[in-house]
Amino acid sequence: MDPYLPSIAEIVNVKRQSNDTRTYELRFLSDKRQREFRAAPGQFVMISVPGIGEAPFSLSSASEKSDCFDTTIRKVGNLTGILDRCGVGARIGVRGPYGKGWPVEEAKGLDVLVVAGGIGLAPLRPVIKTVQSNRAEYGSMEILYGARTPADEIFADEYEEWKQIKDTVLSLTVDSVPSGFTWPHRIGVVTGLFDDMKTSAEDSIAMTCGPEIMMRFVVRGLLARNFRRERIYVSLERRMKCGMGHCGHCQIGPKFACRDGPVFKYSDLGGLPDLTL
Amino acid sequence: MKTDLGEFVDELRRDFRVVGPRRKRGEHVFGDIHSPEDLDLEYVTTILPPKKLFLPPAEILMSFNRSGEAITAKVDTQKLLIFGIHSCDLNGLLLLDQVFDRDYPYARYVERRRNSIIVAMACLNIGETCFCESMGTGPEPRTGYDILLTDLGDRFLAEAGTAEGSRLTEMMEGHDAERSDLELKKKLLSEAKMKFKKRIDTDGLAEIFEKNLDSPLWKKLGDKDLACAQCVMSCPTCFCLDIRDQWAKAPSETVRCVEWDACFLLEFAEVALGGNFRKNRGARLRQFMGHNLSWGGAAQYGPVNGQHKCVGCGRCIRVCPVRIDITEVAKEIRGS
Numbered sequence: 266m267d268p269y270l271p272s273i274a275e276i277v278n279v280k281r282q283s284n285d286t287r288t289y290e291l292r293f294l295s296d297k298r299q300r301e302f303r304a305a306p307g308q309f310v311m312i313s314v315p316g317i318g319e320a321p322f323s324l325s326s327a328s329e330k331s332d333c334f335d336t337t338i339r340k341v342g343n344l345t346g347i348l349d350r351c352g353v354g355a356r357i358g359v360r361g362p363y364g365k366g367w368p369v370e371e372a373k374g375l376d377v378l379v380v381a382g383g384i385g386l387a388p389l390r391p392v393i394k395t396v397q398s399n400r401a402e403y404g405s406m407e408i409l410y411g412a413r414t415p416a417d418e419i420f421a422d423e424y425e426e427w428k429q430i431k432d433t434v435l436s437l438t439v440d441s442v443p444s445g446f447t448w449p450h451r452i453g454v455v456t457g458l459f460d461d462m463k464t465s466a467e468d469s470i471a472m473t474c475g476p477e478i479m480m481r482f483v484v485r486g487l488l489a490r491n492f493r494r495e496r497i498y499v500s501l502e503r504r505m506k507c508g509m510g511h512c513g514h515c516q517i518g519p520k521f522a523c524r525d526g527p528v529f530k531y532s533d534l535g536g537l538p539d540l541t542l
Numbered sequence: 543m544k545t546d547l548g549e550f551v552d553e554l555r556r557d558f559r560v561v562g563p564r565r566k567r568g569e570h571v572f573g574d575i576h577s578p579e580d581l582d583l584e585y586v587t588t589i590l591p592p593k594k595l596f597l598p599p600a601e602i603l604m605s606f607n608r609s610g611e612a613i614t615a616k617v618d619t620q621k622l623l624i625f626g627i628h629s630c631d632l633n634g635l636l637l638l639d640q641v642f643d644r645d646y647p648y649a650r651y652v653e654r655r656r657n658s659i660i661v662a663m664a665c666l667n668i669g670e671t672c673f674c675e676s677m678g679t680g681p682e683p684r685t686g687y688d689i690l691l692t693d694l695g696d697r698f699l700a701e702a703g704t705a706e707g708s709r710l711t712e713m714m715e716g717h718d719a720e721r722s723d724l725e726l727k728k729k730l731l732s733e734a735k736m737k738f739k740k741r742i743d744t745d746g747l748a749e750i751f752e753k754n755l756d757s758p759l760w761k762k763l764g765d766k767d768l769a770c771a772q773c774v775m776s777c778p779t780c781f782c783l784d785i786r787d788q789w790a791k792a793p794s795e796t797v798r799c800v801e802w803d804a805c806f807l808l809e810f811a812e813v814a815l816g817g818n819f820r821k822n823r824g825a826r827l828r829q830f831m832g833h834n835l836s837w838g839g840a841a842q843y844g845p846v847n848g849q850h851k852c853v854g855c856g857r858c859i860r861v862c863p864v865r866i867d868i869t870e871v872a873k874e875i876r877g878s
Contacts, residue, residue, distance in 0.1 A: 315787065504811055538825070
């Protein structure tokens with residue numbers, strides 16, 4: 266069995282999230298493959314287009330969604346440029362899922378703090394959906410989200426629904442507001458939202474994803490507020506060519522982001538090189 | 543070459559593709575052995591390690607049909623016999639086995655390995671840059687071979703390591719080894735061990751390395767280093783791969799390829815929008831040294847089963863155009 270062989274999936278829906286970001290709803294052509302596809306929140310797949318290449322993308326759909334799965338992709342390069350031009354009915358290659366995801370089991374009974382920046386909200390959406398569908402099993406949920414501008418927010422049409430989830434707070438911020446936009450929320454970096462944060466360090470768990478420099482300040486801000494290092498989880502971005510611990514690109518010292526992560530417990534990242542956290 | 547061994551090699555060639563050390567422009571390479579004269583068992587080391595036989599420098603992974611379905615490129619299943627591999631390189635293969643034959647077995651590598659027979663040589667030709675003894679990987683291999691040969695001067699001692707090896711030794715002419723043969727082997731090996739000029743003190747090295755991630759040594763060496771990656775390319779245990787597509791006008795000619803990659807290269811750790819976690823050469827050199835001396839081979843902190851990634855073959859020292867020497871780096875990091 267060749268683990269590099271992608272299965273063909275069809276794009277069954279494309280949803281525009283922002284100028285450069287879309288959510289693709291995908292379904293494997295093989296019913297068996299689709300039926301057996303189970304991904305935990307925070308896991309990723311390798312998506313490819315023949316002749317263009319292959320790259321890792323987080324899944325953004327609720328893990329219990331079974332007839333198809335979503336991935337939310339920002340157009341930044343060759344492959345994502347091609348994907349951006351793909352419409353419903355287009356077929357692409359998918360391998361996976363791979364990696365270790367968010368600690369949704371450990372989070373049971375705890376208050377859940379989600380801190381996301383930009384496209385970093387995509388891999389955290391499955392966490393939000395998990396809490397939503399198993400509401401009684403978790404404590405309060407607080408989502409802090411920062412985007413570049415109001416037009417860059419992703420999943421914006423779902424915010425009202427998220428706010429309706431029992432005992433849930435959603436706070437938004439943007440780096441800047443271009444003229445022509447009205448913005449009733451905060452302006453500034455996402456850690457600015459910590460000032461009005463409801464979640465306390467006690468009996469809570471934090472999960473963050475965004476640019477590494479953002480996560481650096483998120484982690485520091487949380488530690489300063491007495492969050493425990495073992496209860497802070499980060500999702501790291503690294504170059505990946507295989508997703509299976511073969512190609513070596515995603516090494517962080519002795520760890521492989523594809524196998525040991527991409528979601529890491531912050532306390533497990535001490536003493537590692539090439540991290541800006 | 544002792545004549546009876548020549549006949550043995552000829553016998554083997556009936557059933558196997560026999561690859562072994564042969565001369566090439568003043569050096570040695572692992573190449574196809576078409577007649578016993580091709581084989582030069584007096585070699586010290588080869589330009590590239592035998593890794594290339596299981597993990598070719600570049601190959602096609604898959605092609606695509608008209609509907610975009612991927613088709614795995616065929617793996618040559620001819621039985622391969624490596625004749626005369628030294629202990630360092632054999633340990634290199636055993637380490638690659640740990641990387642590629644685990645949770646997601648890399649079928650191409652695993653199939654080639656399963657189709658291979660190893661005739662190893664106890665190494666009596668210790669070179670200027672060799673330090674396998676200090677890494678615990680030589681000069682005599684402990685495991686992983688089907689047959690182990692030792693050159694006793696006028697004759698070879700053959701020891702079988704597997705049932706297949708035992709079957710093959712029966713094809714050899716000769717008589718059962720005597721106690722004196724084993725004693726001579728022991729003597730020759732202990733003489734060989736006296737010839738090592740380089741060594742690495744591995745005691746606690748992983749931990750020492752971890753404490754010195756911010757050592758000024760990395761900047762100093764990074765400034766000297768050319769990032770040419772020859773060390774990686776000649777390393778028996780460096781396994782990093784790049785995977786990329788080759789587009790062709792005809793969909794059926796489009797292929798996905800795999801080739802060796804190196805952590806010394808600038809693009810190696812680059813991500814979308816130009817982010818790069820190892821932008822400077824010092825960080826990339828630290829990655830190479832750290833992986834070899836500290837982090838083990840298979841995503842595990844410290845040596846795997848007591849085995850560092852580095853097997854002490856000395857090739858990276860031989861090929862370095864600016865004379866960066868891993869044994870000296872290990873010394874410096876211990877001293878700092």
